[in-house]
Structures are given as C-alpha cells and as structure tokens.
Amino acid sequence: MSIKKTIVDGVETFEAEIDGETIQWDRGLSYARHLQTEALLNAQVPVSDKPDEMLFIIMHQTMELWIKLCIHEADQAMEALRADKLGKAEKTLDRIATILRHMIHSWEVLATLSPHDFLTFRGFLRKASGFQSHQYRALEFCLGLKRADLVLVHNDDAEKRAELERVLHAPSLYDELLRLLARRGFEIPADTLERDFSQGYVPSDEVEDAWLAIYTSPGENWDLYTLAEKVTAVEYYFQEWRFKHMKTVSRVIGHKTGTGGSSGVNYLVKALDLPFFPELWAMRTRMSAPKEGGNYADDAAKDEGAKDEGGCPLGH
Ligand code: HEM
Numbered sequence: 001m002s003i004k005k006t007i008v009d010g011v012e013t014f015e016a017e018i019d020g021e022t023i024q025w026d027r028g029l030s031y032a033r034h035l036q037t038e039a040l041l042n043a044q045v046p047v048s049d050k051p052d053e054m055l056f057i058i059m060h061q062t063m064e065l066w067i068k069l070c071i072h073e074a075d076q077a078m079e080a081l082r083a084d085k086l087g088k089a090e091k092t093l094d095r096i097a098t099i100l101r102h103m104i105h106s107w108e109v110l111a112t113l114s115p116h117d118f119l120t121f122r123g124f125l126r127k128a129s130g131f132q133s134h135q136y137r138a139l140e141f142c143l144g145l146k147r148a149d150l151v152l153v154h155n156d157d158a159e160k161r162a163e164l165e166r167v168l169h170a171p172s173l174y175d176e177l178l179r180l181l182a183r184r185g186f187e188i189p190a191d192t193l194e195r196d197f198s199q200g201y202v203p204s205d206e207v208e209d210a211w212l213a214i215y216t217s218p219g220e221n222w223d224l225y226t227l228a229e230k231v232t233a234v235e236y237y238f239q240e241w242r243f244k245h246m247k248t249v250s251r252v253i254g255h256k257t258g259t260g261g262s263s264g265v266n267y268l269v270k271a272l273d274l275p276f277f278p279e280l281w282a283m284r285t286r287m288s289a290p291k292e293g294g295n296y297a298d299d300a301a302k303d304e305g306a307k308d309e310g311g312c313p314l315g316h
Pocket of ligand 1: 060063064110130131136262271
C-alpha cells in the first residue's frame with residue numbers, strides 16, 4: 001500500500017489503490033476545506049452534561065441549514081419571477097417543497113426524545129427557543145407573512161436585526177407573483193402592488209378573482225396555473241412542518257409553556273392559521289366542476305358559496 005505523489009497544474013496530487021479503486025486527492029481542495037466540516041462538527045456545544053441534548057442540538061442545526069437553503073432558493077425563485085422565467089421559478093419552488101417534505105420527515109427523529117429525556121436538560125436551556133430563529137422569521141417574511149413586531153426579539157443583535165429588517169421591507173415571493181399577474185394583464189389593485197411591504201398583506205377580491213380566472217381556464221394561462229400549484233405546494237408543506245412541530249412539542253412537553261415564554265402548544269396551534277398566499281386558498285371554495293365545452297366560471301358564480309360579484313374577471 002503506497003501513495004503516489006505527482007504535481008498536476010502546480011498542485012500536489014496523490015493517488016493510492018484502495019479496495020481495487022484508484023483513489024485520488026490533492027492539496028488544491030479537500031472535502032473538509034470545501035465543506036468546512038471542522039467548523040460544522042465543532043458547532044455542537046451542549047450546555048448540560050445530559051446525553052439527549054446532542055439530539056436536540058443537531059435537530060435544530062440541521063433544520064437551520066435546510067431553512068438557509070429554502071431562503072436561498074426562494075431568492076432564486078423571486079429573481080426568476082422578476083425575469084419572467086416561470087419554468088426556472090417552478091423548478092426552484094419544487095426544490096423548496098422537497099426540502100420541506102424532508103424536514104417534515106425528520107421530526108420522526110426528534111420524536112424519539114421522550115418527555116423524560118427532554119426534562120433532563122430543559123432547565124439548562126433558560127429562555128432559548130426556536131421563536132428566536134431569525135432564519136425562520138426571514139423565511140416567513142420572504143414568502144409573504146410579514147409581522148414587524150417579531151423583529152423585536154433580535155433587538156440586541158444589530159446584524160441579524162438589519163438582515164431581518166431588509167427582508168421585512170422587501171417585496172415577498174407573493175408580491176413578485178402578483179406583479180407577474182399584473183404584467184400578464186390581470187387587474188391587480190395598485191395599492192396591492194405598491195405598498196409598504198413591511199406591513200402585513202391584506203387579501204383583495206381582485207387578486208382572488210385573478211387566481212380564480214387562472215384556475216377556471218387553466219389552458220389559457222397554463223404556465224401561471226402550474227406555477228400557482230407549485231407555490232401552493234410550498235405553503236402546504238410549510239403548514240405541515242408547523243403541524244408536525246406542534247405535535248412533536250405536544251408529545252414532548254404537553255401543554256407546558258415554552259422556554260421562549262409563549263403558551264407553548266396553544267401558540268403553535270395559532271400559527272397554523274397564518275397563510276402566505278391567502279387568495280390562492282380562498283379562491284378554491286368558489287370553484288365548481290367544469291362543464292364539457294361550457295363555462296364553469298358562471299357555475300361558480302351561481303354556487304351558494306360564491307361571492308355575489310363572482311365569475312371570471314376576464315369575462316370568459
Ligand atoms: C423537543 C423539541 C422542541 C420543543 C419542546 C419545542 C418547543 C417550542 C415551543 C413551546 C415554541 C413556542 C415558543 C416558545 O414559547 O418557546 C417553539 C417555537 C418554535 N420552534 Fe420549537 N420546539 C422543539 C424543537 C424545535 C426544532 C427542532 C426546531 C427547528 C428549528 C424548532 C423551531 C421552532 C421555531 C421556528 C419556533 C417559532 C414558531 C413560530 O413563531 O411560529 N423547534 N418551539
């Protein structure tokens with residue numbers, strides 16, 4: 001067993017026969033340097049000597065990494081939307097939905113933490129809580145759920161606060177979608193398109209009508225229709241993540257208050273009702289079955305659940 005050393009393009013390069021394979025590496029870039037494994041694997045710093053705290057730390061850290069990727073991908077999706085590259089936006093949204101599904105499954109690992117396991121170290125956590133996750137809040141803001149008061153908990157960290165303020169004041173993924181609908185000729189109110197983006201989004205009938213028109217005649221705006229379904233999937237899985245978190249918390253701490261000071265499970269249940277893309281959900285109630293060759297927007301208007309002014313704003 002020997003290592004053969006050569007210089008390739010001025011870089012020391014190594015080769016060895018291992019298990020019948022010719023394995024190579026060089027000093028240009030190693031796995032550890034590229035992936036910063038030293039920093040990553042030294043970032044687990046328990047505050048107790050209780051063995052189950054490691055699971056708790058790694059669960060949070062892996063979720064934080066996935067949230068980081070979701071934010072990165074959401075930025076890409078917004079850039080694609082601004083450039084009217086709908087196929088690229090769809091691909092990116094698909095990736096976010098897949099990451100969220102993976103995160104949902106990973107709650108199963110944390111569910112192996114019994115109430116007793118958690119109580120062995122809960123006291124050491126003091127007031128530390130996921131409520132203080134600035135990335136989670138940034139992702140909520142970036143998708144479209146703006147709640148300015150939540151920035152307060154980052155008051156003593158100027159860098160994180162500034163980053164959150166930036167996302168708070170910027171148009172969200174939903175804002176970019178509505179701008180796209182406006183560019184495509186749908187009547188989106190001016191005060192929806194140009195507003196103070198740091199304020200919570202107020203749903204409008206016109207936006208709901210626009211989505212209804214797209215869903216009523218998918219063939220006419222196929223790209224917007226498939227895009228809307230990808231966007232809906234992101235919220236669908238985000239809500240499922242919230243639900244699994246709430247159920248896991250309920251399994252581990254019951255109805256105790258949270259380390260962050262909230263009512264705990266009750267607080268998390270309330271969060272299940274916070275939408276990112278409200279009209280994309282509301283519009284579904286107004287839909288009815290298409291008649292072959294007919295106009296089912298008219299049917300939707302007749303439907304009991306439909307609004308008085310229902311029907312397709314494009315006059316189809
Ligand atoms: C045994 C494990 C866990 C327990 C008991 C727990 C408990 C809680 C509780 C009670 C809250 C409400 C705020 C508070 O008063 O503290 C909360 C919020 C939160 N937790 Fe967890 N959690 C756990 C694991 C996790 C993990 C692994 C993550 C992943 C990052 C996470 C992320 C969050 C986030 C982002 C919030 C804020 C939710 C919102 O404001 O809507 N939690 N958690």
